[in-house]
Structures are given as structure tokens and as C-alpha cells.
Amino acid sequence: MTRRHLLSTADLSADDATLILDTAAELARLADRPIKKLPTLRGRTVVNLFLEDSTRTRISFETAAKRLSADVINFSAKGSSVSKGESLKDTALTLEAMGADAVVVRHWASGGAHRLAHAGWIRGTVVNAGDGTHEHPTQALLDAYTLRSRLGSLDGRRVAVVGDVLHSRVARSNVHLLATLGAEVTLVAPPTLMPFAVETWPCAYSYELDPVLPKVDAVMMLRVQRERMNQAYFPTEREYARRYGVHAERMAALPEHAVVMHPGPMNRGLEISAEVADSARSTVTEQVANGVSVRMAVLYLLLGGSEPAIGTENEAGGTQPGATQAGATQPGGTQEGGAAR
Amino acid sequence: MSGRNWTIRGARVLGGEPRELYVRDGLLAAAPAADATVLDADGLIALPGLVDLHTHLREPGREDAETVLTGTRAAAAGGYTAVHAMANTDPVADTAGVVEQVWRLGREAGYCDVQPVGAVTVGIAGEHLAELGAMADSAARVRVFSDDGHCVSDAALMRRALEYVKAFGGVVAQHAQEPRLTEGAQMNEGEVSSALGLRGWPAVAEEAIIARDVLLAAHTGSRLHVCHLSTAGSVDLVRWAKSKGYPVTAEVTPHHLLLTDELARGYDPVYKVNPPLRTAADVEAVRAGLADGTIDVVATDHAPHPLEAKDCEWAVAAMGMLGLETALSVVQHTMVDTGLLDWAGVADRMSVRAAAIGSLGGHGRPLEPGEPANLTLLDPAASRTIEPHALHSRSRNTPFAGLKLPGVVHATFLRGAATVLDGKVVDR
Amino acid sequence: MTDVSTTSGARPGGGPGPGGPTGPMRAVLDAAAVQRALTRIAHEILERTQGADDAVLLGIPTRGAHLAARLGAQIAAVEGLELPVGTLDVTMYRDDLRLRPARALGRTEIPAGGVDGRLVVLVDDVLFSGRTIRAALDALGDIGRPRAVQLAVLVDRGHRELPIRADYVGKNLPTAQRETVQVRLAETDGQDAVLLGVKEGAR
Numbered sequence: 001m002t003r004r005h006l007l008s009t010a011d012l013s014a015d016d017a018t019l020i021l022d023t024a025a026e027l028a029r030l031a032d033r034p035i036k037k038l039p040t041l042r043g044r045t046v047v048n049l050f051l052e053d054s055t056r057t058r059i060s061f062e063t064a065a066k067r068l069s070a071d072v073i074n075f076s077a078k079g080s081s082v083s084k085g086e087s088l089k090d091t092a093l094t095l096e097a098m099g100a101d102a103v104v105v106r107h108w109a110s111g112g113a114h115r116l117a118h119a120g121w122i123r124g125t126v127v128n129a130g131d132g133t134h135e136h137p138t139q140a141l142l143d144a145y146t147l148r149s150r151l152g153s154l155d156g157r158r159v160a161v162v163g164d165v166l167h168s169r170v171a172r173s174n175v176h177l178l179a180t181l182g183a184e185v186t187l188v189a190p191p192t193l194m195p196f197a198v199e200t201w202p203c204a205y206s207y208e209l210d211p212v213l214p215k216v217d218a219v220m221m222l223r224v225q226r227e228r229m230n231q232a233y234f235p236t237e238r239e240y241a242r243r244y245g246v247h248a249e250r251m252a253a254l255p256e257h258a259v260v261m262h263p264g265p266m267n268r269g270l271e272i273s274a275e276v277a278d279s280a281r282s283t284v285t286e287q288v289a290n291g292v293s294v295r296m297a298v299l300y301l302l303l304g305g306s307e308p309a310i311g312t313e314n315e316a317g318g319t320q321p322g323a324t325q326a327g328a329t330q331p332g333g334t335q336e337g338g339a340a341r
Numbered sequence: 342m343s344g345r346n347w348t349i350r351g352a353r354v355l356g357g358e359p360r361e362l363y364v365r366d367g368l369l370a371a372a373p374a375a376d377a378t379v380l381d382a383d384g385l386i387a388l389p390g391l392v393d394l395h396t397h398l399r400e401p402g403r404e405d406a407e408t409v410l411t412g413t414r415a416a417a418a419g420g421y422t423a424v425h426a427m428a429n430t431d432p433v434a435d436t437a438g439v440v441e442q443v444w445r446l447g448r449e450a451g452y453c454d455v456q457p458v459g460a461v462t463v464g465i466a467g468e469h470l471a472e473l474g475a476m477a478d479s480a481a482r483v484r485v486f487s488d489d490g491h492c493v494s495d496a497a498l499m500r501r502a503l504e505y506v507k508a509f510g511g512v513v514a515q516h517a518q519e520p521r522l523t524e525g526a527q528m529n530e531g532e533v534s535s536a537l538g539l540r541g542w543p544a545v546a547e548e549a550i551i552a553r554d555v556l557l558a559a560h561t562g563s564r565l566h567v568c569h570l571s572t573a574g575s576v577d578l579v580r581w582a583k584s585k586g587y588p589v590t591a592e593v594t595p596h597h598l599l600l601t602d603e604l605a606r607g608y609d610p611v612y613k614v615n616p617p618l619r620t621a622a623d624v625e626a627v628r629a630g631l632a633d634g635t636i637d638v639v640a641t642d643h644a645p646h647p648l649e650a651k652d653c654e655w656a657v658a659a660m661g662m663l664g665l666e667t668a669l670s671v672v673q674h675t676m677v678d679t680g681l682l683d684w685a686g687v688a689d690r691m692s693v694r695a696a697a698i699g700s701l702g703g704h705g706r707p708l709e710p711g712e713p714a715n716l717t718l719l720d721p722a723a724s725r726t727i728e729p730h731a732l733h734s735r736s737r738n739t740p741f742a743g744l745k746l747p748g749v750v751h752a753t754f755l756r757g758a759a760t761v762l763d764g765k766v767v768d769r
Numbered sequence: 770m771t772d773v774s775t776t777s778g779a780r781p782g783g784g785p786g787p788g789g790p791t792g793p794m795r796a797v798l799d800a801a802a803v804q805r806a807l808t809r810i811a812h813e814i815l816e817r818t819q820g821a822d823d824a825v826l827l828g829i830p831t832r833g834a835h836l837a838a839r840l841g842a843q844i845a846a847v848e849g850l851e852l853p854v855g856t857l858d859v860t861m862y863r864d865d866l867r868l869r870p871a872r873a874l875g876r877t878e879i880p881a882g883g884v885d886g887r888l889v890v891l892v893d894d895v896l897f898s899g900r901t902i903r904a905a906l907d908a909l910g911d912i913g914r915p916r917a918v919q920l921a922v923l924v925d926r927g928h929r930e931l932p933i934r935a936d937y938v939g940k941n942l943p944t945a946q947r948e949t950v951q952v953r954l955a956e957t958d959g960q961d962a963v964l965l966g967v968k969e970g971a972r
Contacts, residue, residue, distance in 0.1 A: 022874075023874050026876065029877060035912070038861040039861065040861040040862075040866060068861075301871045303871075304871040305867065305872065306868055306869055307870045308871060309870050
């Protein structure tokens with residue numbers, strides 16, 4: 001069976017992404033039924049390997065897998081063999097021995113999911129549930145789903161992504177996906193929180209929020225960690241909230257139809273005011289509900305058939321494919337595909 | 342067979358016309374010995390035995406990754422007759438006792454001369470000067486001092502170290518990395534790191550230290566050697582310093598001559614190294630710098646790591662790449678075959694100058710009668726695919742795995758004794 | 770058990786069945802014949818359910834859904850009775866999912882009154898192995914508990930692999946395994962027809 005994973009939204013074509021969203025739309029109707037279960041993944045084992053804490057995302061994936069009748073095994077870092085120093089490799093080999101068909105992995109290190117998928121330790125499908133500051137593809141998918149259900153087609157829509165973009169895997173995944181679906185993204189952040197080489201990303205960027213707001217159909221707020229203040233990314237919370245927080249006045253500056261999104265958990269009063277978070281424009285709770293449908297769609301499309309219906313071809317792991325073509329004759333020559341944008 | 346007397350026929354010395362070389366009693370001679378073994382060197386290039394200014398032999402302390410024995414066998418296989426063993430062992434080589442131990446291990450192994458490097462600061466902690474004088478006076482006769490692995494970032498301390506080593510003709514080899522700009526850094530800061538979500542190691546963190554240190558070298562009148570220089574900006578700084586006549590030398594690793602940060606896209610930690618792989622523009626600049634002599638030597642920064650330190654996530658993996666057994670091939674591939682350097686230049690950059698910087702007598706000498714018979718015979722027409730399991734090192738972390746590279750070492754002689762013959766290490 | 774019944778008929782998405790290219794096809798029912806068959810089925814439903822007052826029509830996407838809509842319209846025209854009409858996608862309940870790549874889902878729309886205690890009439894275009902209907906019964910079971918389930922199909926081509934039968938049949942069409950039956954409808958294909966052909970390279 002062709003082994004394909006969902007590691008990055010950069011790997012999804014517009015057709016793939018649309019298929020996921022359409023499938024999620026059908027699966028969302030399940031929530032209205034008395035029996036919220038489909039037999040599709042019966043007998044499959046899905047492991048939630050959460051090496052970084054997250055109750056919310058893990059429960060969302062767990063619900064999604066169970067609604068498809070899969071067996072779910074939860075493996076979290078705390079109190080596990082991992083906290084006793086077991087390597088990712090040994091953890092993976094254990095899961096493989098247990099017959100995991102898919103591993104949903106959240107890792108604190110960027111590239112953690114990629115490594116799990118390509119190192120040759122497991123044969124199953126890998127779904128990236130967030131790796132370090134790199135990507136969080138299902139979050140971007142549920143964000144796109146939410147936007148689509150509120151605004152209709154995403155083609156030509158303008159979305160602002162505001163906050164700590166530098167450290168945000170949600171931002172990266174959203175930039176790729178929204179661009180693929182035809183939306184125009186503008187990143188807004190102080191210069192210290194803007195990624196290096198952002199000019200090469202498929203989006204616009206601005207250091208100022210107010211000029212951007214009247215022109216967008218959606219504002220996606222990113223969580224800002226208070227500790228960043230101590231690393232000199234911004235001077236005080238007060239200044240951050242003033243310059244980049246969305247409060248009632250800023251919300252009023254948005255076009256009437258525009259929505260405010262947040263992947264959660266929110267810092268009420270820092271990047272988003274309580275008033276905005278609880279307003280009708282806020283899609284926060286819908287995002288959570290949509291997460292289950294989107295994750296069901298992803299699991300179904302990756303595992304439900306003889307081969308996955310989405311994603312790009314990935315070489316089987318184990319060997320070091322990079323060396324064979326990488327920079328062999330000239331520097332910067334053809335390179336291994338990996339997480340290319 | 343490793344007899345002591347040899348007649349080497351048809352070798353192209355430094356790439357010149359083929360001639361005969363005679364080895365007698367450990368020296369090059371004007372005429373052959375009666376009982377000399379004949380070695381047909383038709384088509385082979387003869388170079389002075391290579392000298393590495395920057396190797397990690399890991400012993401004492403990390404013998405699971407490499408030992409002096411396995412490391413010097415790897416060195417010999419790569420054409421080396423002398424290596425400088427860096428001080429970041431466990432315990433650190435910051436006393437006469439440890440450097441003498443490493444020196445002795447090298448002599449006992451017998452595959453290659455091991456010249457220990459002494460740490461600049463106690464424990465490589467960057468706070469107090471180590472007993473540099475004691476190490477210089479020891480049997481190991483240390484002349485190169487380095488905290489490699491860490492930067493001597495305190496400006497006052499770096500100044501004192503530069504001044505202090507003047508007393509015994511020492512040189513301070515700096516690992517240029519401003520710690521505050523590289524906290525938690527994983528790879529070169531650039532387009533790739535931004536896309537991959539890996540914390541960046543900006544070029545300025547290397548260049549800022551080099552800028553400061555070349556000025557300190559000028560101010561103190563003491564020699565500075567820049568370890569593993571990796572960026573275009575660093576090349577410019579060294580070029581400027583040399584143009585002013587400042588006592589500065591610099592080295593570049595083979596991997597920085599060939600590989601770029603694009604390789605990190607697969608998150609394979611075999612490409613994780615410090616300083617990190619840079620951009621194509623940087624690779625071009627260091628090649629040019631090596632060609633015009635701004636960069637004095639190729640130094641491997643051979644950094645063995647056990648399997649588990651690389652068979653894991655990028656963020657958790659150790660930094661470092663093997664280099665001894667592939668250095669000459671990579672230099673041929675990137676510099677000779679591209680026309681940037683001829684074989685005389687290779688001899689200069691991989692042997693002569695390194696010996697001079699390290700004050701290492703007996704190595705890097707002209708291949709003339711009367712000189713010690715430390716030489717390397719290379720077949721430039723042969724090529725091989727790098728196979729990690731075929732390497733002599735105890736570790737397997739080579740970034741060139743699977744690559745086909747030109748140039749195969751045919752023989753290496755250490756004071757007339759063959760450590761490598763017919764492409765194979767000669768067991769002692 | 771896991772025989773690849775390639776032309777079991779009701780699959781989401783129009784187009785020819787899998788299992789290889791077909792040779793030339795001939796029409797065994799033309800547009801008029803299709804319409805007559807549907808009219809007859811509508812009358813039969815009304816007759817046998819004595820007025821169909823608690824019936825719900827559920828069509829299996831894609832073509833079954835259109836047929837169900839037509840039947841509903843037909844019944845409304847004849848009796849003035851607006852039956853609830855909906856669709857039931859069975860993709861997630863198929864027993865051959867693991868034999869082919871994961872496929873897109875069709876729309877499931879259960880009418881507002883639900884199915885509990887009602888007479889559900891499943892509507893599909895072709896009845897072949899019966900596996901699609903088995904999947905539909907499983908899907909229905911997770912949605913509610915009808916008082917009874919009946920089946921209306923435009924074509925019954927035989928070769929049942931499960932004990933499933935249709936209550937209302939537009940046309941009985943005995944076929945060979947290596948033959949293929951395709952239904953064309955105006956809504957999806959521009960015109961109504963039932964075509965019969967032979968699979969090329971059929972076993």
C-alpha cells in the first residue's frame with residue numbers, strides 16, 4: 001500500500017484540500033444523529049502519540065477516530081516511557097509492534113512528525129497534530145472549513161493572521177493552505193515576531209494592524225506567549241495588546257461580514273479582548289466543533305480505502321535519500337523533497 | 342607488506358611530472374635502498390601527508406563514538422599523517438595530564454601523529470584560563486589552544502588568552518559563535534529555517550565574533566586561527582584582516598565546501614552540524630576563499646556521534662559530521678575538479694599550512710630528500726560511493742552517504758611506515 | 770466474500786463502472802421506457818402501501834437520489850401527496866472499502882420527520898450483488914428504526930450475492946457476469962437510458 005501522510009498543508013493540492021473539506025461537510029451531519037458512529041475504520045488502530053501536552057486536540061482526534069469505529073490508544077508524554085528517557089525511535093517501534101495503522105503525533109520539536117514518518121521505524125500513516133513551530137495541518141483545515149461555512153468560497157477572500165507568527169505552526173499551515181485555496185493572506189506582527197525571509201512566503205505582511213482590518217474578510221488571532229516578553233520580543237503585555245490586540249474598537253473597524261478566529265487557547269485581554277471572544281463574529285467554538293468533522297475526514301481519506309485519497313507520494317523511510325542527490329555536484333543542487341513549500 | 346624502505350615509481354608529486362621517490366629509514370632519500378619494496382604509483386598523485394588542524398577523537402570520555410585508535414585509523418585511511426585532537430573530551434583536555442594521555446594514546450596506536458589541542462579555559466566553561474603554559478611544556482608540546490564546541494565569548498578573556506600564548510608561540514583557535522544570538526539554534530537562519538520552523542543560527546553570530554577577534558589579534562600582536570569558517574561575510578572579514586597584515590589564519594571544513602542548508606528540509610539529523618550548513622552563496626564564497634588563500638587550510642572538524650545521537654528528531658540530535666575519510670575526495674570534487682585549485686594548492690591547504698599553524702615539525706614538509714617520509718598517494722581517477730558501514734571510524738554519521746566521490750587514497754606513509762597500502766589500512 | 774462486484778451500480782459520482790473499459794453498449798431501455806417504468810413503480814408504491822401516508826423515499830446517490838426525487842414528484846402528481854424525499858449515502862458502510870482508494874462521500878439528507886416508525890423505500894438505479902443495499906440497511910439502522918424497509922430499483926440484473934430482493938422493479942434484466950449495465954439519467958448524463966455492454970478483457 002502506498003504510504004502517505006499528512007505532515008504539512010504544503011503537501012495538499014487544491015483538489016486534496018477541497019476533498020477534505022467536502023468530506024468533512026458530509027461527516028458533520030453525523031452530529032445530528034442519535035448514533036454518531038460509522039463503521040468505516042472498524043478494526044483499525046489509531047494511536048494518539050502526544051509528546052507535547054494538549055488535551056483539546058487529542059480529544060478531538062480521539063473523538064474523530066472513535067466515531068469512525070477505530071480503536072484508539074492514547075500515549076502521552078507525562079508519566080510514560082518517554083518521560084523516562086525513551087527515544088522517539090523506541091516509542092515508535094513499540095507502536096509498530098502493537099499494530100498501529102495510524103499515528104497521530106504531536107511533538108514539541110519541529111520536524112518530529114516528519115522524522116516519525118520517514119525514519120523507517122513504522123509502516124503506518126502519520127498525521128501531524130502539531131510539530132514544534134513548524135506545522136499543524138488539521139488546525140488549518142478546520143480553520144478553512146470554518147471560514148468556508150461562514151463566508152462561502154475562499155477564492156479571493158482576504159485573511160489577516162495576527163500575532164506571534166514566528167513561533168506559530170498554525171500560521172505556517174494556514175498560509176500554505178489559504179494560498180492554495182486562492183485566498184490572500186496578510187501576516188501582521190511586530191518585526192521581532194515576523195519570520196526571517198517572510199518576503200519569500202506566499203503572502204503579504206505588515207507591522208501594523210489597523211490599516212489591514214478594514215480590508216479583510218477574516219482575522220485569525222494567534223496566541224501570544226507571555227514568556228516571549230522576557231526574551232525581548234515585545235516590551236510589555238500592555239504595549240502588545242495596544243498595538244496588536246483585537247478589542248471592540250478594532251472589531252468595529254472590520255467589514256460587517258468579517259469574522260474573528262482563534263485556534264485557542266486564548267489569552268483574554270492580551271491578543272483578544274473578552275468582548276470580541278464572546279461576540280457573534282467570533283468563530284472560536286465553531287472551530288472546535290468543526291475540528292472533529294475535519295479530523296474524521298482526514299482519517300477516513302488516509303485510512304478508509306486501499307490507499308489514501310490525499311497527500312503526495314512520500315518515499316518509504318529508513319534510508320537517507322537526501323545524500324544521493326543533494327548538492328552532489330554543485331552547491332544547492334537538486335534536493336530531497338521533504339517539507340518544501 | 343610494510344617494510345621501511347620503498348621505491349615509489351611514477352608518482353606525480355604535487356600533480357607535477359611523474360618521478361621516483363625513495364624512502365629509506367623513515368626519510369625521503371636521493372637514492373633507493375637496496376632492499377626497497379617497489380610500489381607502482383603510475384597515475385597516482387603524491388602529496389605530503391595530510392595534516393588536520395581540527396579533529397574530535399572523543400577519547401577520553403566518549404569512546405562509544407570514537408577512540409584514538411579508531412579515529413587515527415580513519416585518519417590514515419583518509420591520507421592523514423597528523424591530526425590535532427580537540428580538547429572537548431571528558432575530562433576536558435585542560436591540564437598537562439590529559440593532553441599527555443591523548444598524546445601517548447596516539448603514539449601507541451601508531452597510525453597517525455596525534456597532536457593534542459589544549460582548552461583555553463578550565464572545563465571549556467569560558468571563565469578562567471586553563472594552565473596553558475603547563476600544557477605547552479608537557480610532553481604533548483601543545484601549541485594550539487581552543488575551546489572548540491564553545492566560543493570564548495568574553496572579550497576580556499579572549500584578549501588575555503591571545504596575549505598569554507605569545508610566550509610559547511601558541512595560537513588561539515576560536516569557535517566563532519556569539520552565544521546570545523544562537524540560543525537554541527538548530528540550523529542556518531534563512532529561508533529554509535523559516536519554512537521548517539527550526540530556530541535559526543544567523544551568519545552574524547559567527548561574523549561578529551570574527552570581527553572582534555581579528556581586531557584583538559592585531560591589538561595584541563598574537564596569532565588568531567578561525568575554526569570552521571562558514572559564511573561569505575566571514576571570508577570577507579578574514580580577507581580584510583589579512584590585507585591589513587593582521588596575524589589571522591582560517592580553516593574551512595569539507596562539508597561547508599559542498600553542502601547547503603537545503604539538506605535540512607528532510608529533517609535528517611545527519612545534516613545537523615555546528616556551524617550549520619549555509620546557503621549556496623556561502624559555499625561559493627568559501628570555495629573562492631580557499632582558492633585565493635584567504636582560507637589557509639581545510640580542516641575536517643571530524644565529529645563522530647553514536648547512532649542514537651542521530652537516529653532521532655532533529656532538535657534532539659547531536660551536531661557533527663564525520664570527515665577524516667572523505668576530506669580529500671570532497672576537496673578534489675569541489676576544488677580540483679572544478680579548476681579552483683591544483684594539486685600543489687591541495688598540498689598547501691591540506692598539509693603545509695596546517696603544519697605551520699600548528700607548529701608541527703616534521704609534517705607538511707617538501708617531498709625532498711632529507712625530509713621525513715610522511716606522504717600520501719592518491720588515485721584521482723578512481724571514485725567510490727561512500728558507504729557508512731565501510732568507514733574505519735567507530736561512528737557512521739557521514740553526510741556523504743550514498744554520494745559517489747572521486748579520489749581514492751592508495752597509500753599513506755607515516756615516517757616511512759605504510760599505514761595504508763593498496764587502499765587498505767595496514768593493521769599494526 | 771470480498772468479490773469485487775464491479776458494477777453493483779449505486780456509487781457516488783456518475784460515469785462508467787470500474788473493472789475495465791467496456792465494449793460498445795446498446796440501449797435496452799430508451800428514455801420513454803425509463804419513464805414508463807418509473808410511472809409504474811410510483812403506482813405500485815401507492816398501491817402496495819395503501820396510500821403511502823407514512824412512507825419516506827431515500828435515494829442512494831448518485832442516480833438513485835435522482836430517481837427518488839422523480840418518484841416523489843410522480844406520486845405528488847398522481848395523488849397530490851407530498852412524500853418526504855431524501856438521500857442516503859452508503860460509502861462509509863460499504864464492505865469493499867479497503868479494496869479501492871478512499872472515495873469521496875455523497876450527500877446524506879434525511880427528511881425532517883426522520884425514519885423512526887416510518888416505511889422507508891430505498892431507491893437505487895441497478896440491483897446487482899445486493900451489497901450496496903446491505904450497506905444501506907446498516908446505514909439506515911444507525912439513523913433510526915423504520916417500521917419497515919422496501920426497495921425500489923430501476924433495473925434488477927440478477928447475480929445476487931446476499932439474500933436481498935427488490936419490492937419494486939422497473940425492468941428485470943438477466944445478464945451475464947461479464948456484462949455491464951449502466952443507467953443514464955437526464956439529470957446527470959443528459960438523457961435517460963439503460964445500456965448493456967460487455968467488459969473488455971472480462972474474466
